[in-house]
Amino acid sequence: MKFFRLLYREAGDSRRTFLLLSLVPGLVMGLVIAVINATTNYQQTGGLQWQYLGLFVLGCTTVLFTMNRALNMATAIVADYLCRLRIRVTAQVRNLNLASVEEIGLNRIRAAVGRDHQTIEETAPALVGLIYFVMQLVMSALYIFYLSPLAFAVTIAFLAGAVFFYRKSYRDAEELMRQASLSEQAFQNSFENILSGFKEVKLNAERSDDLFHNYVVPRSERVEELRVESGRSFNYGQSVSDVFFYTLMGTLVFAIPFYVSDLSIPGKIVTVIVFASGAITSIIRMLPVVSRANLAVSNIEDLKNLLEKYGEAAEDRLEAKQAKLTKAISLKKIAYTYHSENGDRPFSIGPCDLDIAAGEMVFIVGGNGSGKSTLAKILTGLYDPDGGHLAWDGKTVKPENIDVYRSLFAVIFSDFHLFDRLYGVDLSDEQKLYDLLEEMKLDEKVHYRNNRFSTTNLSTGQRKRLAMVVALLENRDVYLFDEWAADQDPEYRRWFYTEFLTKLKRDGRTVIAITHDDRYFDIADKIVWMEEGKISKVGTPADVDA
Numbered sequence: 401m402k403f404f405r406l407l408y409r410e411a412g413d414s415r416r417t418f419l420l421l422s423l424v425p426g427l428v429m430g431l432v433i434a435v436i437n438a439t440t441n442y443q444q445t446g447g448l449q450w451q452y453l454g455l456f457v458l459g460c461t462t463v464l465f466t467m468n469r470a471l472n473m474a475t476a477i478v479a480d481y482l483c484r485l486r487i488r489v490t491a492q493v494r495n496l497n498l499a500s501v502e503e504i505g506l507n508r509i510r511a512a513v514g515r516d517h518q519t520i521e522e523t524a525p526a527l528v529g530l531i532y533f534v535m536q537l538v539m540s541a542l543y544i545f546y547l548s549p550l551a552f553a554v555t556i557a558f559l560a561g562a563v564f565f566y567r568k569s570y571r572d573a574e575e576l577m578r579q580a581s582l583s584e585q586a587f588q589n590s591f592e593n594i595l596s597g598f599k600e601v602k603l604n605a606e607r608s609d610d611l612f613h614n615y616v617v618p619r620s621e622r623v624e625e626l627r628v629e630s631g632r633s634f635n636y637g638q639s640v641s642d643v644f645f646y647t648l649m650g651t652l653v654f655a656i657p658f659y660v661s662d663l664s665i666p667g668k669i670v671t672v673i674v675f676a677s678g679a680i681t682s683i684i685r686m687l688p689v690v691s692r693a694n695l696a697v698s699n700i701e702d703l704k705n706l707l708e709k710y711g712e713a714a715e716d717r718l719e720a721k722q723a724k725l726t727k728a729i730s731l732k733k734i735a736y737t738y739h740s741e742n743g744d745r746p747f748s749i750g751p752c753d754l755d756i757a758a759g760e761m762v763f764i765v766g767g768n769g770s771g772k773s774t775l776a777k778i779l780t781g782l783y784d785p786d787g788g789h790l791a792w793d794g795k796t797v798k799p800e801n802i803d804v805y806r807s808l809f810a811v812i813f814s815d816f817h818l819f820d821r822l823y824g825v826d827l828s829d830e831q832k833l834y835d836l837l838e839e840m841k842l843d844e845k846v847h848y849r850n851n852r853f854s855t856t857n858l859s860t861g862q863r864k865r866l867a868m869v870v871a872l873l874e875n876r877d878v879y880l881f882d883e884w885a886a887d888q889d890p891e892y893r894r895w896f897y898t899e900f901l902t903k904l905k906r907d908g909r910t911v912i913a914i915t916h917d918d919r920y921f922d923i924a925d926k927i928v929w930m931e932e933g934k935i936s937k938v939g940t941p942a943d944v945d946a
């Protein structure tokens with residue numbers, strides 16, 4: 401029903417036309433059967449009746465035409481809904497805070513936009529078919545009523561019994577399908593480990609066996625088990641409905657003739673019942689498909705509600721602007737705590753106080769897990785601090801100006817994403833791109849053709865250099881690098897610290913580098929030491945080991 405409600409809602413102004421077009425084919429087909437029944441009864445009609453032929457042709461043409469229109473409409477409505485859904489989800493995700501995206505989980509978002517999206521797309525024609533067959537059934541019942549109210553009462557009683565039993569198994573089957581969908585997610589996670597960790601899995605037979613035998617296989621088997629159970633439940637419902645149906649047919653053929661005066665009636669009823677049996681079988685086959693679509697709609701609705709809930713904390717996007725840093729960025733008593741799902745004590749940052757002057761070169765140093773990258777995410781406006789005060793040039797960072805604040809930064813995180821195109825970069829001076837590619841020694845490896853990089857299949861160090869090209873083209877006031885040099889060869893590493901960063905500073909940029917390279921600490925103006933989420937010391941290179 402969820403799927404039907406969705407289609408009806410999304411049809412908007414054309415919902416009446418859609419409903420009419422969906423109902424008409426089944427209704428008319430019922431009439432066509434009545435015409436066939438009347439025509440084949442030559443004893444009463446005394447031969448071929450041309451008006452019946454006319455009605456038959458008219459009826460079939462109407463069915464074909466309206467069915468085709470209804471199918472096209474359903475496809476268009478669903479395609480339009482899915483297109484809007486993708487755009488809306490992407491727009492909502494785009495406006496979320498980084499912390500919200502991390503809490504919701506990328507897999508959940510991907511599933512709604514991928515798997516559930518596809519299920520809904522594929523089910524649109526099935527739903528029109530379902531309406532068609534249900535209407536055929538309704539018309540068959542009415543025709544039986546016309547032929548014999550008693551036969552109609554018997555038919556309704558049997559159908560009610562069949563629906564009662566089918567509904568129970570259908571509910572059980574739907575619940576099992578829902579559980580299968582959850583288990584499928586667990587299987588996908590294990591499968592993703594095999595794909596994403598292919599190298600590590602390939603190199604370690606024990607890991608490969610453990611992952612495969614203890615996770616992939618049992619999880620896949622669990623999905624299979626639940627799907628089979630769900631299928632069995634559907635099939636049980638179908639078998640019970642069939643028993644009702646065959647008993648109904650038997651009753652109509654063998655018992656009803658004793659209660660009707662016109663002996664042509666049982667034959668007519670059987671024709672209708674045989675016709676209706678096709679509709680019943682089709683309905684029963686389609687229900688699991690519609691059920692899967694219902695589940696997909698639920699998943700999407702749940703995600704929509706979640707995105708809306710998190711969206712309350714999201715900022716309205718402002719016009720993209722490029723901010724300037726003329727004085728300083730200042731953090732006062734900044735604090736942040738990660739959300740914990742499993743009840744473990746989450747990592748916390750702060751309270752932290754720090755001033756970064758415009759044009760300063762600041763190194764953030766400290767042990768693994770001390771909170772350097774987390775601080776960088778707060779500093780760049782990606783994480784909204786739970787407490788404290790963040791400002792630039794005396795202006796407090798608030799939801800209204802957070803986009804402007806973020807535009808101060810060009811950042812290369814240690815887990816950066818390399819885009820295949822220069823999205824949002826003004827390339828009026830294309831030569832600058834070629835010069836930078838040359839400077840990063842990538843000019844023979846990467847080209848920019850048809851508005852995209854010829855390749856991003858590069859070594860880790862080369863990928864970082866290409867990310868640097870993009871960051872420089874962004875032309876921001878503050879550059880933040882999270883362990884950029886970690887994957888560079890000694891030559892590039894030396895060049896990065898002694899030439900590149902100092903040149904950036906000379907150009908008036910503020911440079912913030914998260915680094916473990918203590919042999920280059922002396923080029924920094926300020927060093928910020930972090931320990932267990934706190935700034936333990938702020939000093940100069942002279943304070944190293946002091």
Ligand SMILES: Nc1ncnc2c1ncn2[C@@H]1O[C@H](COP(=O)(O)OP(=O)(O)OP(=O)(O)O)[C@@H](O)[C@H]1O
Nearest residue numbers: 502738739747766767768769770771772773774775
């Ligand atoms: N998305 C997250 N959700 C929950 N906890 C997180 C998340 N990201 C990081 N943490 C936790 O925050 C702590 C600090 O991580 P962070 O990446 O800031 O450290 P770091 O100093 O940059 O470490 P490294 O030098 O190893 O890169 C870690 O204990 C980590 O488990």
